[in-house]
Amino acid sequence: MSQPHTGSHETHDAHGSLKSYIIGFALSIILTIIPLVAVMNHMLSKTGTIVLILFMAVLQFGVQLFFFMHVKEGENARWNIMALIFGLVILLTIVAGSIWIMTYNQVAH
Amino acid sequence: MAHAATQGGHHAHDHEHDHESLKTFGFWIFLITDCILFGSLFATYMVLHQNTNGGPTPEELFKMPGIIAETFILLTSSFTSGLAVLGMHKGNMKQLIGWLAVTVLLGASFVGLELMEFINMVNHEGATISTSAFLSAFYALVGTHGLHVSVGLIWMVGLMLQLKRRGITAVTKRKVAVISLYWHFLDVVWIFVFTVVYLMGVM
Numbered sequence: 001m002s003q004p005h006t007g008s009h010e011t012h013d014a015h016g017s018l019k020s021y022i023i024g025f026a027l028s029i030i031l032t033i034i035p036l037v038a039v040m041n042h043m044l045s046k047t048g049t050i051v052l053i054l055f056m057a058v059l060q061f062g063v064q065l066f067f068f069m070h071v072k073e074g075e076n077a078r079w080n081i082m083a084l085i086f087g088l089v090i091l092l093t094i095v096a097g098s099i100w101i102m103t104y105n106q107v108a109h
Numbered sequence: 110m111a112h113a114a115t116q117g118g119h120h121a122h123d124h125e126h127d128h129e130s131l132k133t134f135g136f137w138i139f140l141i142t143d144c145i146l147f148g149s150l151f152a153t154y155m156v157l158h159q160n161t162n163g164g165p166t167p168e169e170l171f172k173m174p175g176i177i178a179e180t181f182i183l184l185t186s187s188f189t190s191g192l193a194v195l196g197m198h199k200g201n202m203k204q205l206i207g208w209l210a211v212t213v214l215l216g217a218s219f220v221g222l223e224l225m226e227f228i229n230m231v232n233h234e235g236a237t238i239s240t241s242a243f244l245s246a247f248y249a250l251v252g253t254h255g256l257h258v259s260v261g262l263i264w265m266v267g268l269m270l271q272l273k274r275r276g277i278t279a280v281t282k283r284k285v286a287v288i289s290l291y292w293h294f295l296d297v298v299w300i301f302v303f304t305v306v307y308l309m310g311v312m
Contacts, residue, residue: 002224006119012151012241016191017195018192018195018196021191021195022236024188024191025184025185025187025188025191025199028187028188029181029184032180032181032184032300034179035182035304035308035309039308039311039312040173046312047185049312050309050312053304053309054261056304057301057303057304057305059301060168060300061297061300061301064187064294064296064300065297066189068187068191068289068293068296069290069294074133075130076130076133076137077135079134079137080134080137080172083137083138084137084141084268085139086141087141087144087145088144090145091144091147091148094145094148094149094152095148095151095152095153095155096222097154098152098153098155099152099155099156102156
């Protein structure tokens with residue numbers, strides 16, 4: 001079944017296992033169904049729902065990052081994480097800054 | 110580099126290895142800049158999404174069954190691209206190509222569903238990109254994601270052809286790892302599109 005290839009030595013630590021992929025997949029399905037059910041059945045108040053679904057999306061991001069993209073593994077892990085944090089800081093500044101300035105500064109007219 | 114040079118014996122191998130892992134790191138940097146691009150589009154959408162200019166509103170436009178199908182198709186394709194990488198690290202060419210092919214099929218059905226959704230919106234609801242600020246922001250954000258997925262599909266098919274020709278080498282290994290990162294990243298972006306655009310739109 002498996003055809004060993006020259007130069008493809010096994011380094012499983014840096015690439016995850018079938019088990020971790022299946023766990024990641026199951027978690028991502030669950031984290032999609034929870035917000036879906038909450039929204040379709042109007043289970044919570046408006047603010048409650050927004051907080052819940054955004055929280056689920058962030059968790060889902062984490063699942064993809066750790067189970068599928070292996071940010072913490074491999075030799076460049078520290079650099080990956082530093083670049084990621086830097087990117088997220090800029091991202092939050094853009095998104096939160098835009099919303100804040102467009103929502104609250106309209107009274108200036 | 111200096112470190113690799115002092116190692117002596119595995120000189121050439123280490124050097125090549127350094128190079129490949131540096132390229133993967135470079136791809137991480139690209140993904141982060143892409144993240145910022147999508148962040149700007151999300152910010153634009155969130156600022157403009159209430160400005161419907163008398164045109165159709167999100168509640169009227171979005172048909173959830175199609176969106177839910179798209180979401181699960183993309184989640185599954187993220188998983189299958191992971192399985193392809195697993196197959197590759199086992200040196201199993203059949204598994205690698207097979208799971209890449211499944212990923213391409215799932216990705217193509219995602220793009221197909223999205224196109225059908227757009228065509229329906231334009232034909233039946235008259236919701237074009239110039240109808241309202243909300244729709245301009247919507248098509249820009251969701252369209253950019255769809256374009257990324259389409260580019261990923263072409264890339265993946267090209268890579269499959271190269272794998273057939275060259276087999277699993279250090280270079281093709283890095284390429285598969287990189288496209289798999291790209292695919293997981295697109296899945297992450299879709300999750301936020303799903304949450305911020307569709308779920309919040311029909312709330």
